[in-house]
Amino acid sequence: MSSAYSDLGRPPLSAASLARALVRPGELWTEVRVVSSTGSTNTDVAAAAADGAAEGLVLLAEQQVAGKGRLGRTWISPPRAGLHVSVLLRPGRTDPDGHRPVPPARYGWLTLLAAVALRDAVHRLAEVSAAVKWPNDLLVGPAGEPATGKCAGILAEMVPDPDGAGPAVVLGIGLNVTLRADELPRADATSLALAGGTCTDRDPLLRALLRGLADWYGRYRGAGGDPVGSGLAAAYRRVSGTLGSEVRVELPDGGTLVGRAIDVDDDGRLVVTPADGRPVPLAAGDVTHVRPAC
Secondary structure, three states, X not given: OOOOOOOXXXXXXOHHHHHHHHOOOOOOOOEEEEXXXXXXXXXXXXXXXXXXXXXXXXXXXXXXXXXXXXHHOEEOOOOOOEEEEEEEEOOOOOOOOOOOOOOHHHOOHHHHHHHHHHHHHHHHHHOOEEEEEOXXXXXXXXXXXXOOEEEEEEEEEEEOOOOOOOOEEEEEEEXXXXXXXXXXXXXXXXXXXXXXXXXXXXXXXXXHHHHXXXXXXXXXXXXXXXXXXXXXXXXXXXXXXXXXXXXXXXXOOOOEEEEEXXXXXXXXXXXXXXXXXXXXXXXXXXXXXXXXXX
């Protein structure tokens, strides 16, 4: 019979120890659940949200068999080789600190907020090069080298609030931690272990990520979702690997836009200047960084 401890390089997570560290009165995280396997943590948390679960629910799966990505993509993860976590946020409600609901137009910044928290946690603990590719990918590389390998993805989904407030948001994050080369889901992917990360222990990585998320979400709520007033816009520009790059964007309508990514606007949209010089704000798209020819 297999055991969660059969691979000592991939020990299981403990819901009890995580809850002791993260669930505190008056703070964001209210419950931590760990399951051995599920189809998608985002799907499970969305169902909990529809049933009225409190803001701050954290769900982790040791394995996902139908993980959800952008543009309808799905993927499977090996057991205990990564972090597969979804959290429930309710920015459409007045929070316990009296902060007013965040306008839905500013919800786009929640993906970028999660990206900032994830990048900083990985860079600090694993000591790898790390940068964010708009809107939802974390790129990493060995320390001192360019961050080019996809190591994580983020998916935000809105769920109707059962009490009629603004939509709830489920934020899902998948981080490759100890995946080996033959376990990677795609050719351009990597893991913290493959990038030479000095920390591949999922427990401290998760704690740092969730604490960073809570900190940035508190600033975001306190500023009414204003990315400038909260400092989030400046933080995102600091960690972005997309801004200043030549990009090719595959658009949802099937079109393609090629140009230089120059900024993110107040709604979290990527602003790209094509060859004709007229900036175009993009709310969605699949971005490829175009490297100059040698």
